[in-house]
Amino acid sequence: MAKSQKTSVGRRGFLRNAAAGAAGAAALVTTPGLVEAQAPRNATGAAPAAPTVPAPTEAQVARETGNVRPPAAVRTITRPGSDLMVQTIRELGIEYVAANPGSSFEGLQESFINYGNPPNKMPEFITALHEESAVTMAHGYAKAEGKPMLALLHGTIGIQHGAMSVYQAYYDRVPVLMIAGNDPDFIAAHTAHDMAGMVRSYTKWDSEPKTIDEALVAIQRAYNEAITPPMGPTLVVLGSEIQKDNAPNAKVPAYKPPVFVTIDATRAREIAKGLLDAQNPRIAVGRLRTPEGVKRAVELAELVGASTSTAATGGPMSYPQRHPLCGPGADATYDYTLGLETAGAQASITGPALAKTAATRDTVNIGFGGTVPGAGGRGGAGRGGKGGAAPAPPNEADAEASLPLIIEEVKRQMTGDQKTRIQARIAKHASANHEARVTAITAAVESKRAGWNGTPISTARIYAELWPLIMNEDWCLSSPSNFSGGHHAQLWDHNKPYSYLGGQGAGGMGYGAPASVGAALAAKARNRIVINVQTDGDLNYSPGVLWTAVHHKLPMLTVMHNNRAWHQEYMFIEYMAGVRGRGDDRAHIGSTLRDPYLDYVKMAAGYGMAGEGPITDPAKLSAALKRGVAAAKRGEPYLIDVITQPR
């Protein structure tokens, strides 16, 4: 899947000429180790005697201690290549670039913050405290908005810091655009012959252009590759020289959007006919690419009067849960089912009675699935690969891009009689779905009573108390809920493409907070608030991202699901000890966060974030959440530490 466009890195003249004393000297500092590593071996395989390590020169010492004087011969740069790179990124509509600073992209960073009018807009530079956070911010942003933001990575070390997040984004089919700086003349350990090689097996596409012109094309290509199904992270490695070199004659190439594979016209006609001829059509909606796809799915369902199923309680970009056509409908014996990016149209079959209809009905599914085999469906496979095993769909095309073709065909084929029949069906579905929803909610709230007044606080109560406070707001639940009961799925209405952003992708920890910050970046300019129900173990991977939220005034409420453990692992160890007959009294070793307990309010305060807690009295929860929602609405991120039941 991943294709490398690596080309050799060559142009190093500028740095050597312009800053010979500094850069050259610094390179020498690290040269001995490199020479040793690459020293040829003799015929017997034995390494030759270690080379003599030269003492640092005066210039090297000056560089290392920060006492470098400007070089005497200064080359004037009137139009740096990095300005053009930023212009290219700007024209792609990239809103944000997240990075932890690094010298290998200093040229690019200087352009981001100073180039253009106004500077530091489209994209705005977001300060990250770790590359893993920067990439996961982009992951969360893309799941909320359906388009990429940019993450910068500093050389080999930045790529490796970000690698886990790249892996998650790849597994989650999320478009993330990344640029890695490469400065082969500075610190040898920070460069490599094949920079992208470290993450290539889970990066959709990468390139290492050698000229400014090639770099601009590569950035556009990386963007297109990222957003084209199956979506995924892409990486462009940019040498420090082409960022800094003068580019008086270069210009941003005309952008050509990607071509999305669609079903052909014949298939569109067949599907339209199937939907119109059916007495009770069904549309099963999985995860589409962008909010535009969700709009098209709604348009089609309304046109043909199909009841729909949604994956919105499991992840983003699916059908609005409270739309009148969303639900089982007035009659659950569907005679034609269209699947849109689902694991299979069978996804709508939920019980033995309905299963009987599966053998006779039409099932058409449009979609690619993911870049990772078996990772399709709702948010990717979790532990053990369950939940995402998707058979190859019959129509390997992009559902979102195919929807306009089907819609046009429906409009062309629809008769007056059909239109009348469809309107009547819509009314029946709307009534039935409303009743089904009220029934489901009534059953759900009954189940959430359990432990309502117990201490520690039940996770169900957290979600239940949150909902009345946000139901009339534009909100996004950014954090995975798989460890905190998933109560929102039963209690909340998921009506926006970004209502719930789903799981981690590859099930890796350290995702919730930075993904929430990414979602909050998307929310900031859109009068939206982000809710992050944050598991404690997960936060400790990248707590520095709390500072990023404060620094950039993001509308994010973090509610700690603080069970003082990596609780899933604790239960695993308990079972393991049990089957070995050794008892569970030592299962806490290595799987709990106690002695001492962590103080997350103090942690947040250290990063400048307001908050309160720990809260153990359930009677005090609602008022705290109210304060938190109000703060988030003001653009003041807030953390509430809630001591919870384990699950």
Next chain:
Amino acid sequence: MKKSHLVLALAFFQTLHGQGRGGGAPAANVPPPTSPVTGNAAAGKALYSTYGCYACHGFNGETGRAFVGRWGNLATEQGFVTFLRGRANVAPLAPSTSMPSFAESALSDKQAKDIYAYIRTFKSSAPELKDIPTLNSIVDAAKQDKK
């Protein structure tokens, strides 16, 4: 394992583990059993924590794999002890959060009975639905929000 133990274990497993994620079972109001208790509840409280019972069943037996209000095979002390001994003792290849087995070498009969005495003190903290404004407001909103 005796067949009777297996049946008992399966039934109990279904009681504790058949509720889906997140304590999703409706709150029940079945009162605690009245069968005799011989253990020491105070000692059982420490054991409930030390042996991680709370991990799956919550600190009050009401969340996660809840048992308060659904006592089932927890009806008698002996049934509880038998169940603890009767769990499968074959390690699965995949990690599991199923109910662990408690061999007598790891948890004595006395300790098991102490734990039983402690969990028999558990009572539901769930108010009647009519007395929870938050949950009622959620239902009301769903009823009104007919689009």
